[in-house]
Amino acid sequence: MGEEAAAELRALVTEARKAADSSARMEGNVFHGPAAIQVGDRNRQDNHFGPGA
Template identity: 90%
Template sequence: MLTEALTALAAAGGTAVAQAAGTEAWAGIRQRAALLLGRGDPQRERAQLERLDVTAAALVSAVGDEVDRVRQVQAEGWRGRFETLLEDLDERAGQEAAAELRALVAEARNAADSGARMEGNVFHGPAAIQVGDRNRQDNHFGSGA
């Protein structure tokens, strides 16, 4: 049975894969995930690459309200694969795999963060900026704020 921290790591990995699909970061995340799950077996790596391609295709073909549902389903599937990997390895190999999964999650986060940069902007007066997905922002301007 996985520790709470490893379960959370597996969930973060699943989310990272599902969110990276279709982005500029996809090629790197796809390769890193396949290598991690393949554990040095070229046949298993190819099978993971095919699964990753199915994930990307499912997300690219989703439209409208369906996108979030498909992304969640894909994230849960990858979470399960990462959990199984971490459960099946001995302690040393499990620690190595966890470190690789942390690196995959960090790469995905860095790629997502790099797309949210604002550079060279000049504001003359009050300005409100919101970056990200599904954010909530409450702004109050004036003396009653």
């Protein structure tokens, strides 16, 4: 693994740990199939299903 890839991986792990330490947590949930989670104010999510989506 190159130094750039290792540095990027460390940055991603640090970001994930910070997110895990936040006050908004989801624990003990099981998702079977596609799932989406939104956190924060004024979020927007558009879902398109089927042909031509």
